[in-house]
Amino acid sequence: MSTSDRPPSDPESVREQLSVVTQETRFALIQDILGHPSGLPTLKELDYVNPSKSRTTIRQHLQQLVDAGIAEEVFLPEDERRNDMPYKFYGISDAGREFLEDHKLLRARETLREIYERIEKTNEIERYETAPRPER
Numbered sequence: 385m386s387t388s389d390r391p392p393s394d395p396e397s398v399r400e401q402l403s404v405v406t407q408e409t410r411f412a413l414i415q416d417i418l419g420h421p422s423g424l425p426t427l428k429e430l431d432y433v434n435p436s437k438s439r440t441t442i443r444q445h446l447q448q449l450v451d452a453g454i455a456e457e458v459f460l461p462e463d464e465r466r467n468d469m470p471y472k473f474y475g476i477s478d479a480g481r482e483f484l485e486d487h488k489l490l491r492a493r494e495t496l497r498e499i500y501e502r503i504e505k506t507n508e509i510e511r512y513e514t515a516p517r518p519e520r
Contacts, residue, residue, distance in 0.1 A: 405489065
């Protein structure tokens with residue numbers, strides 16, 4: 385990871401990053417990403433596990449996490465895409481993982497996975513959950 389890929393470490397930047405990740409909806413999305421079996425859910429899966437939020441709201445908060453360098457959009461290579469399956473996924477970036485680890489926000493990862501596994505899912509969501517994911 386190059387220095388430019390890492391979030392700034394000055395106190396004001398750290399405070400801003402913490403403000404981004406600890407906002408309720410964004411923190412829930414981070415937990416959902418971490419809890420997903422592959423760590424790369426689709427927007428549709430995130431929408432499903434956050435029924436009280438609109439898809440637009442989820443998309444906007446994901447974009448803020450991407451802009452802050454905490455999350456990243458990950459795409460399935462074009463030659464592996466199928467018309468009926470997702471190709472865009474959201475994951476925690478390397479810099480985001482480091483930031484979350486530094487601030488002790490990754491401690492519950494296994495618990496989050498267990499919670500995610502217990503969610504009753506529709507056939508469509510199960511199909512999305514088991515769709516091919518890009519290598520990371």
